[in-house]
Amino acid sequence: MRKVSLRSSFALIMALLVILGLCIYIIRYINHGEEWALYFDQATSSCTYTLTDRNGVVLAKMGNGEKTYAEDADVRTACYQLVGDYGGNVGTGALSSFTKELSGYNLITGIEAQDDVDLSLTVDSKLNVKAYEALNGRNGAVIVSNYKTGEILCMVSSASIDPNNPPTEIPDGAYINRCISSAFTPGSVFKLVTLTAAIENIDNLYQRSFTCNGSFEVNGLTVTCTGTHGTQTIEQALANSCNCAFGQLALELGADTIAEYAAKLGLTSSHQLDSITTAAGNFDKAEANSASLAWSGIGQYNDLVCPYSMLRLVSAVANGGTVVEPSLLGVSDTESEMLKGSTAAKIASMMSYNVTYHYGESTFPGLKICAKTGTAEVGDGQASHGWFVGFLDDDKHPYAFAVIVEHGGSGLGSAGAIANAVLQAAVND
Numbered sequence: 001m002r003k004v005s006l007r008s009s010f011a012l013i014m015a016l017l018v019i020l021g022l023c024i025y026i027i028r029y030i031n032h033g034e035e036w037a038l039y040f041d042q043a044t045s046s047c048t049y050t051l052t053d054r055n056g057v058v059l060a061k062m063g064n065g066e067k068t069y070a071e072d073a074d075v076r077t078a079c080y081q082l083v084g085d086y087g088g089n090v091g092t093g094a095l096s097s098f099t100k101e102l103s104g105y106n107l108i109t110g111i112e113a114q115d116d117v118d119l120s121l122t123v124d125s126k127l128n129v130k131a132y133e134a135l136n137g138r139n140g141a142v143i144v145s146n147y148k149t150g151e152i153l154c155m156v157s158s159a160s161i162d163p164n165n166p167p168t169e170i171p172d173g174a175y176i177n178r179c180i181s182s183a184f185t186p187g188s189v190f191k192l193v194t195l196t197a198a199i200e201n202i203d204n205l206y207q208r209s210f211t212c213n214g215s216f217e218v219n220g221l222t223v224t225c226t227g228t229h230g231t232q233t234i235e236q237a238l239a240n241s242c243n244c245a246f247g248q249l250a251l252e253l254g255a256d257t258i259a260e261y262a263a264k265l266g267l268t269s270s271h272q273l274d275s276i277t278t279a280a281g282n283f284d285k286a287e288a289n290s291a292s293l294a295w296s297g298i299g300q301y302n303d304l305v306c307p308y309s310m311l312r313l314v315s316a317v318a319n320g321g322t323v324v325e326p327s328l329l330g331v332s333d334t335e336s337e338m339l340k341g342s343t344a345a346k347i348a349s350m351m352s353y354n355v356t357y358h359y360g361e362s363t364f365p366g367l368k369i370c371a372k373t374g375t376a377e378v379g380d381g382q383a384s385h386g387w388f389v390g391f392l393d394d395d396k397h398p399y400a401f402a403v404i405v406e407h408g409g410s411g412l413g414s415a416g417a418i419a420n421a422v423l424q425a426a427v428n429d
């Protein structure tokens, strides 16, 4: 008897294991079926698809047993991280991330092998080439979108490679799309966060004056500014990117409030760009009344921001406080309120003032540009990261952008010049 019950228990356990295995398989099939199917199809080359940019320029094509990339080497290199490669080296590339769309996959029937799939991305490969050229060998990221429709028009990451002729030594980070998968010290572009918190929490902000003598002391430590800005309004303090003004605002607002706004403006969390998960940023709450807190409010200390999150933020500012979620696959149908309309309008007008008062309209001929620079100190005696983020206040060309040049030095001189080159092409070509 004992032997029989032992055997039946064993059989029962085996049966349960089989059922458990089947459940795991079904769940994995639902979640990953299209990847397996496309992987199989890519291996056997039985599916056919063409991936193009928004103007029909072929970026990748599979069919008749052949796998090819764009004809033009400049397009291949400028679109490398956007497209990815057949080896799956860029995890966030379209060839790896949009397997479902490329395969025409269906959970029940699998892949309809006879169907030719045409998938058109929202990006304009000409703008990618323009941006890659403007980066001119420096590492960095350039991302431009239409803030009314969410369509991403340009997405370039450097260093890059030509997938048809990959070098024997792959440059540092060439498999990473810095636009969406990296987070950098933001420097002064983070002042937009402290500014938003100040607009919504300090009653007499516009009546105040902010004095800058080149530095100020917090608990025996010195917080330095990039200049000696004298007496300023909040508008002038933003245009001057004055560390004294924004450091003192950070101390007054406190770490909890700034952290709350960094989260609310989407800088600390990751996001979904279609099926791609973007990199989260970071904001550590420093002690009250400390130099670290002042530095955290001006984009230094342990602050980190992904260029994609910055793009979402300036898109919302441009679009009256509502962010239309960016997409690579078409006009977006997802939007949400990121900040109050009145706050967005105020920030937008101050970002316009930055250009007229400080950066110079002649630097961006013909563009109705609103922007904020960042020159983020990265320590170790290395040159700062140059940032330039903003948008065009132009109904015909409603474009938002975020540009970063690693160790590029001045934000205006490095990233600002790239933004201008790409936006001129977007507006005039």
Ligand SMILES: [Zn+2]
Pocket (backbone or CB within 6 Å): 212, 213, 214, 225, 226, 227, 228, 229, 240, 241, 242, 243, 244, 245
């Ligand atoms: Zn100053």
